[in-house]
Amino acid sequence: MEIKKIAVIGAGIMGNGIxxxxxxxxxxxxxxxINQAFLDKGIKNIEKNLSxxxxxxxMTQDQMNAVMGKLKPTLELxxxxxGAQLVIEAATENIDIKKSIFKEIDGxxxxxxxxxxxxxxxxxxxxxxVTKRPDxxxxxxxFNPPPLMKLVEVIRSLATSDxxxxxxxxxxxxxxxxxxxxxxAPGFIVTRIFAVLIxxxxxxxxxxxxxxxxxDEAMQLGVNLPAGPLRTADFMGIDLVLATMNTLYEEFGDPxxxxxxxxxxxxxxxxxGVKTGRGVYDYRK
Ligand SMILES: NC(=O)c1ccc[n+]([C@@H]2O[C@H](COP(=O)([O-])OP(=O)(O)OC[C@H]3O[C@@H](n4cnc5c(N)ncnc54)[C@H](O)[C@@H]3O)[C@@H](O)[C@H]2O)c1
Numbered sequence: 001m002e003i004k005k006i007a008v009i010g011a012g013i014m015g016n017g018i019x020x021x022x023x024x025x026x027x028x029x030x031x032x033x034i035n036q037a038f039l040d041k042g043i044k045n046i047e048k049n050l051s052x053x054x055x056x057x058x059m060t061q062d063q064m065n066a067v068m069g070k071l072k073p074t075l076e077l078x079x080x081x082x083g084a085q086l087v088i089e090a091a092t093e094n095i096d097i098k099k100s101i102f103k104e105i106d107g108x109x110x111x112x113x114x115x116x117x118x119x120x121x122x123x124x125x126x127x128x129x130v131t132k133r134p135d136x137x138x139x140x141x142x143f144n145p146p147p148l149m150k151l152v153e154v155i156r157s158l159a160t161s162d163x164x165x166x167x168x169x170x171x172x173x174x175x176x177x178x179x180x181x182x183x184x185a186p187g188f189i190v191t192r193i194f195a196v197l198i199x200x201x202x203x204x205x206x207x208x209x210x211x212x213x214x215x216d217e218a219m220q221l222g223v224n225l226p227a228g229p230l231r232t233a234d235f236m237g238i239d240l241v242l243a244t245m246n247t248l249y250e251e252f253g254d255p256x257x258x259x260x261x262x263x264x265x266x267x268x269x270x271x272x273g274v275k276t277g278r279g280v281y282d283y284r285k
Contacts, residue, residue, distance in 0.1 A: 023071050118139075191248075
């Protein structure tokens with residue numbers, strides 16, 4: 001099956017980045033979010049990213065216009081998925097939201113359409129099971145920011161077919177990404193390892209061992225991380241750190257995955273990171 005149109009569900013941090021990557025690779029791309037403000041913010045972010053490429057002469061204005069022309073924002077789920085051979089869901093990390101999206105679009109899409117979720121840690125099998133196409137259901141885990149990060153974890157559930165896996169690894173290659181195919185397991189590879197590191201950085205901060213700047217600098221200079229774990233949490237969304245730790249804790253039942261209480265406090269205060277202007281660091285200035 002040739003993929004010509006990709007529907008991206010969710011225009012947030014990941015959705016708009018994934019839509020940009022797909023449009024730059026030449027696909028027709030629809031992007032759906034639940035309100036106009038989220039949709040506008042996502043499309044504006046893509047425009048901003050592409051303008052930077054034009055300013056650096058890595059892309060011409062005509063090429064940028066062509067990429068922007070491939071993007072079709074919409075509030076209607078049915079319109080978004082119509083004619084799409086691949087749907088990539090990048091909505092909020094909540095299994096009920098994700099399941100309800102897949103259940104609904106299962107009724108709109110022909111049986112050959114492949115469904116992929118960009119979830120950080122929710123079960124691919126559980127989402128696939130609400131559709132009539134669990135064999136055409138797969139995890140496609142991009143990293144933040146999608147236009148820059150080379151990896152896509154491709155997650156096979158027990159039910160995912162070889163054919164679906166091949167379609168997705170071929171698509172990753174066309175998107176210029178390196179696909180690593182894995183069997184479904186809680187947190188896959190990267191989330192399982194990296195979320196624990198971020199959570200531990202919050203424990204270190206909560207215990208007053210050092211300031212956020214010192215923790216981040218130590219991890220950058222001592223471990224060669226490109227950004228410190230607390231700054232990374234701000235970019236990911238601290239709500240996502242909490243959701244991920246909750247999932248790992250629930251799935252493994254091991255205390256090493258217990259979310260740091262300071263993470264909970266940040267989420268309760270609405271300090272979710274860059275997206276709300278305040279996280280561990282203050283972005284309002
Ligand atoms: N932030 C990261 O670093 C990161 C990295 C990899 C994967 N992910 C995963 O990507 C997904 C999205 O995360 P994000 O960080 O972009 O979150 P986000 O909060 O920035 O964006 C989520 C978007 O989904 C929208 N949404 C909610 N319900 C929807 C629906 N029914 N239809 C369409 N849109 C809907 C929200 O309005 C919001 O704009 C999550 O599953 C997350 O785990 C996030």
